[in-house]
Amino acid sequence: MNIQIITHPLVRHKLSLMREADCSTGKFRTLTKELSRLMAYEATRDFEIEPHEIDGWDGSKIQGERIKGKTLTIVPILRAGLGMLDGVLDLIPTAKISVVGLQRDEETLQPVPYFEKLVDNMDLRPALIIDPMLATGGSMVATIDMLKQKGCRNIKALVLVAAPEGVKLVNEAHPDVTIYTAALDSHLNENGYIIPGLGDAGDKIFGTKHA
Numbered sequence: 407m408n409i410q411i412i413t414h415p416l417v418r419h420k421l422s423l424m425r426e427a428d429c430s431t432g433k434f435r436t437l438t439k440e441l442s443r444l445m446a447y448e449a450t451r452d453f454e455i456e457p458h459e460i461d462g463w464d465g466s467k468i469q470g471e472r473i474k475g476k477t478l479t480i481v482p483i484l485r486a487g488l489g490m491l492d493g494v495l496d497l498i499p500t501a502k503i504s505v506v507g508l509q510r511d512e513e514t515l516q517p518v519p520y521f522e523k524l525v526d527n528m529d530l531r532p533a534l535i536i537d538p539m540l541a542t543g544g545s546m547v548a549t550i551d552m553l554k555q556k557g558c559r560n561i562k563a564l565v566l567v568a569a570p571e572g573v574k575l576v577n578e579a580h581p582d583v584t585i586y587t588a589a590l591d592s593h594l595n596e597n598g599y600i601i602p603g604l605g606d607a608g609d610k611i612f613g614t615k616h617a
């Protein structure tokens with residue numbers, strides 16, 4: 407399985423706070439941002455570095471380093487993925503942002519696309535998809551399909567919680583895409599919600615009520 411579970415103690419502690427039934431919208435939003443920042447640090451660990459000559463403070467040339475290649479694009483999946491955006495941008499403030507809108511149909515659990523605005527040169531950029539929840543995996547597979555249609559080849563997925571069903575679907579459809587998650591949970595319930603999970607992440611981040 408192409409999955410990396412981030413087990414840093416801060417990540418585990420914060421995720422557990424998010425699982426509490428009475429976690430308020432404000433607290434959930436703050437924890438989403440904090441977790442995203444910590445997890446982005448781990449998910450970018452294998453970025454390639456290249457030498458880069460710079461002017462040093464005393465006028466001499468110094469052999470510096472920089473991240474190789476074209477700037478990363480972060481891909482939040484609307485809506486809930488927006489909750490992770492600021493945390494990732496804290497670490498990579500120069501990142502380009504490509505937004506994808508998908509709404510899971512509550513009956514069929516199939517993703518319904520409603521928005522797509524990708525940055526240029528997708529074929530040259532690494533992409534980091536962000537969404538708190540990987541449930542059936544339908545939304546993630548649809549997003550990866552969109553990115554690959556634009557030529558994107560270097561794709562990672564960053565989620566707070568993953569279900570085994572979603573990991574299987576993504577791994578089968580796109581074995582080249584590594585999934586980074588804070589937890590691989592037990593299973594999906596009959597409504598397609600992750601157990602134990604976090605509940606409806608979009609509703610918690612935006613303060614909307616789930617019918």
Ligand SMILES: O=P(O)(O)OC[C@H]1O[C@H](OP(=O)(O)OP(=O)(O)O)[C@H](O)[C@@H]1O
Pocket residue numbers: 483484485486487508509510511515517537538539540541542543544545546572598607608609
């Ligand atoms: O793996 P899947 O079964 O596709 O489910 C996961 C998707 O469902 C949620 O979004 P939702 O469709 O509820 O939209 P929202 O972010 O607007 O709440 C979640 O944020 C993922 O995008």
Ligand SMILES: O=c1cc[nH]c(=O)[nH]1
Pocket residue numbers: 486539541598599600601603604605606607608
């Ligand atoms: O558990 C789940 C599944 C899909 N979307 C959510 O927000 N939570």
Ligand SMILES: [Mg+2]
Pocket residue numbers: 486606607608609
């Ligand atoms: Mg939702």
